[in-house]
Amino acid sequence: QKEVEQNSGPxxxxxxxxxxxxxxxxxxxxxxxxxxxxxSGKSPExxxxxxxxGDKEDGRFTAQLNKASQYVSLLIRDSQPSDSATYLCAVWxxxxxKLIFGQGTELSVKP
Amino acid sequence: NAGVMxxxxxxxxxxxxxxxxxxxxxxxxxxxxxxxxxxxxxxxFMVYLQKENIIDESGMPKERFSAxxxxxxxxxxxxxxxxxxxxxxYFCASSPRAGxxxxxxxxxxxxxxxVV
Numbered sequence: 001q002k003e004v005e006q007n008s009g010p011x012x013x014x015x016x017x018x019x020x021x022x023x024x025x026x027x028x029x030x031x032x033x034x035x036x037x038x039x040s041g042k043s044p045e046x047x048x049x050x051x052x053x054g055d056k057e058d059g060r061f062t063a064q065l066n067k068a069s070q071y072v073s074l075l076i077r078d079s080q081p082s083d084s085a086t087y088l089c090a091v092w093x094x095x096x097x098k099l100i101f102g103q104g105t106e107l108s109v110k111p
Numbered sequence: 112n113a114g115v116m117x118x119x120x121x122x123x124x125x126x127x128x129x130x131x132x133x134x135x136x137x138x139x140x141x142x143x144x145x146x147x148x149x150x151x152x153x154x155x156f157m158v159y160l161q162k163e164n165i166i167d168e169s170g171m172p173k174e175r176f177s178a179x180x181x182x183x184x185x186x187x188x189x190x191x192x193x194x195x196x197x198x199x200x201y202f203c204a205s206s207p208r209a210g211x212x213x214x215x216x217x218x219x220x221x222x223x224x225x226v227v
Contacts, residue, residue: 031212043202044154044216051212088154097167097209098144100215103153 003027006089006102014110019076021105023089026070033065035074035089038104044088048074079109113138113203115173115219116185120190125222130190130197136205143186144216145178154202159209160186166209192224200224 006023013019021035032051036044039086050056050063050072062075072091076083124130135144145157153161156170160180171178175193180186190197200223206216 032214034215036218044204044220046215046217049213049215092214098156098159098170099204099206100156101146101154 002102003093003100004089004091006105007102008105010106010108012108012110013079015079015081017079017109019079019083019107019109021074021076021085021087021089021107023072023074023102024070024093025072025089027091027093028067028070029032030070030091032092033063033072034090034099035061035063036090036101038086038088040085056090069095076107079108084092084109101110115140115203115217117201117203117219117222120220121223121225123227124193125227126194127192130193132188132190132201132203133185133223134188134203134205134219135185136203137170137217140207141218142209143180144206145186146202146204147189148200148202148221150199157201159190161209181218190224192227193224195226198224198226202224 004025035048037047038044041087048063050065056063060077064073086104086106088104118133128183143160146154156179158171159167175191177189204216204218208214214218
């Protein structure tokens with residue numbers, strides 16, 4: 001089992017819709033979770049971090065964490081074509097040594 | 112406050128040459144992580160360093176690859192005798208602490224290595 005798993009996509013949504021990106025992780029003691037956005041040919045950019053169960057909202061983005069189910073999600077409301085990118089879920093390793101990434105989900109927002 | 116700085120942005124090497132990639136962490140960050148990304152693939156962890164120490168090199172190939180983070184100066188990822196399969200984007204990230212709560216890591220712009 002991979003340490004961090006995401007659906008690779010591509011996920012295609014129409015402009016203005018809600019995009020839902022999902023991630024599961026294997027280490028029950030993980031405490032810190034992140035979503036990075038990576039445009040083609042660019043470096044990963046941190047867009048959300050979440051540490052407690054529940055929802056965390058920042059503008060059009062909402063991160064959701066359920067530690068019991070070992071599940072993290074990212075919702076993007078009112079999706080825009082500029083949101084088209086690969087979204088990477090990341091978790092600190094159980095001994096804090098490294099940031100472990102899922103394989104990323106490619107999102108395409110169609111005008 | 113400058114972000115994570117990587118140089119060069121693009122590097123072309125002939126097979127058999129050496130490649131040196133540099134990473135200066137954000138101010139106040141003493142933890143550096145190197146990742147490799149092949150075209151159309153995800154980020155693969157290579158090595159985690161603190162000043163003067165390699166903490167985790169479980170993702171580093173056993174041969175030709177080495178990394179350091181000296182007391183002064185940037186972290187260096189060194190690839191000896193490069194082969195075409197080393198062509199990739201190499202990203203460096205830094206953080207102020209190692210994986211504690213409320214600790215975020217930020218990436219540099221990356222170095223795109225092309226081996227011809």
